[in-house]
Amino acid sequence: MDREAAVTHREATSIRSDPRSSPPSGRMRRLGQALRQHKVIYFLLLPGMLYFLAFHYLPLGGISIAFMDYSPFLGLSGSTWSGLDNFARLFDDPEFVSTVRNTLIISFLQIAFAFPAPILLALLLNSLLNERVKRMVQTVVYLPHFLSWVIVIAVWLQVLGGAGALADLFQQLGLGGVNVMANAETFKILLTSQVIWKDVGWGTIIFFAAISSIPTELYESAAVDGAGSLRRIWHITLPGILPVIVLLLILKLGDVLSVGFEQILLQQPSVGAEAAQVLDTFVYFRGVLGGDWGIGAAAGLLKGAIGTLMIVAANRIARRAGSEGLF
Numbered sequence: 001m002d003r004e005a006a007v008t009h010r011e012a013t014s015i016r017s018d019p020r021s022s023p024p025s026g027r028m029r030r031l032g033q034a035l036r037q038h039k040v041i042y043f044l045l046l047p048g049m050l051y052f053l054a055f056h057y058l059p060l061g062g063i064s065i066a067f068m069d070y071s072p073f074l075g076l077s078g079s080t081w082s083g084l085d086n087f088a089r090l091f092d093d094p095e096f097v098s099t100v101r102n103t104l105i106i107s108f109l110q111i112a113f114a115f116p117a118p119i120l121l122a123l124l125l126n127s128l129l130n131e132r133v134k135r136m137v138q139t140v141v142y143l144p145h146f147l148s149w150v151i152v153i154a155v156w157l158q159v160l161g162g163a164g165a166l167a168d169l170f171q172q173l174g175l176g177g178v179n180v181m182a183n184a185e186t187f188k189i190l191l192t193s194q195v196i197w198k199d200v201g202w203g204t205i206i207f208f209a210a211i212s213s214i215p216t217e218l219y220e221s222a223a224v225d226g227a228g229s230l231r232r233i234w235h236i237t238l239p240g241i242l243p244v245i246v247l248l249l250i251l252k253l254g255d256v257l258s259v260g261f262e263q264i265l266l267q268q269p270s271v272g273a274e275a276a277q278v279l280d281t282f283v284y285f286r287g288v289l290g291g292d293w294g295i296g297a298a299a300g301l302l303k304g305a306i307g308t309l310m311i312v313a314a315n316r317i318a319r320r321a322g323s324e325g326l327f
Contacts, residue, residue, distance in 0.1 A: 065297035072293065086298040095273075096282065096299070102188070103278040106259040109192040115252055117196045118203030119245065123233060125204065126211050138208075141201030149262045152198055157181055160190075181267070184275035194263065206248065207241055214240040246323045254311035257303045279303050 035042060066086055070079045090096050121141065128134045144152065159165050162179035170178045180190065214236065222232045261280035268276040277285075279299060287296015311326065319325040 063301055065293055066301045068294055070293040086294040090295050090298050099277045099279055099282045103257055103259055106188050106191055107256045109188055110195055111252060113192050114195045117200045119207050121200055122204040122207035122211055123237065125208060144198045145202035149266060152194060153266050156194060182270040184271040187271045187275045206244060210241040210244040211237060243324055246318050247326060250311060250314045250318060250326045253314045254307045256310055257306060
């Protein structure tokens with residue numbers, strides 16, 4: 001009897017210890033229930049997931065090109081390994097130094113002026129009492145976002161170009177010709193102005209939605225206490241949309257070295273590479289057109305690493321300051 005009990009005990013223990021016979025964990029069981037319950041929603045998410053997998057995650061395998069003397073004719077297996085030589089050549093390149101400087105200046109201008117512009121416009125629209133006027137202004141400022149950069153730059157050329165309306169006005173006044181679009185000294189300010197004109201309306205959507213979620217009772221109580229419109233904005237509206245501002249600012253800092261490839265590429269011939277060369281165009285001209293794939297990949301990898309560090313640092317600072325942050 002003791003021997004039979006011992007055998008039975010060993011068989012029961014082996015059955016319990018067999019992972020194939022153990023029931024699924026609680027997390028996997030909940031995941032399976034969620035998939036069965038919301039299978040239509042997950043099916044609708046599938047195209048987006050495949051897009052990010054195909055165009056954002058699978059290309060990460062090309063990071064190794066930054067450490068190789070890569071040739072597209074030899075492929076990854078046939079190209080020789082060069083270690084950090086591409087990064088050494090990158091930092092010794094005078095063009096790369098000016099490229100980083102241009103990128104940082106343009107990025108600073110966009111964060112300082114283009115980022116707050118939708119906030120100010122949302123506050124202005126929120127102060128309008130006439131709903132019809134508010135909707136009309138929203139519609140007008142939204143429209144440029146749906147135009148491509150080719151059309152936007154063509155419109156700006158008709159106004160500020162050498163043969164545009166402003167140049168004609170100056171000639172009629174006897175002040176000589178003017179071509180703002182070809183002025184290298186003011187090119188970075190021009191880029192920022194174009195970004196504001198094109199995207200300020202689209203950016204107000206998020207901020208205006210955040211303002212609309214603030215309870216109206218707070219404004220009514222403040223008005224009863226004698227607070228004016230500016231004090232209500234400062235003490236109610238801005239604190240109410242502060243989490244949204246922090247979230248978007250963190251995301252913007254992560255994209256700090258991306259300042260508009262198509263926009264700059266279309267206008268670079270007018271002002272020259274000295275004023276308009278940024279990291280994205282540097283990678284395009286040196287890597288894709290110039291065939292120096294290794295140094296192009298090194299510049300792209302450096303850009304991605306800096307963006308990641310900026311997101312992590314900004315998120316940590318935001319959380320220490322009392323905000324929710326991004327993660």
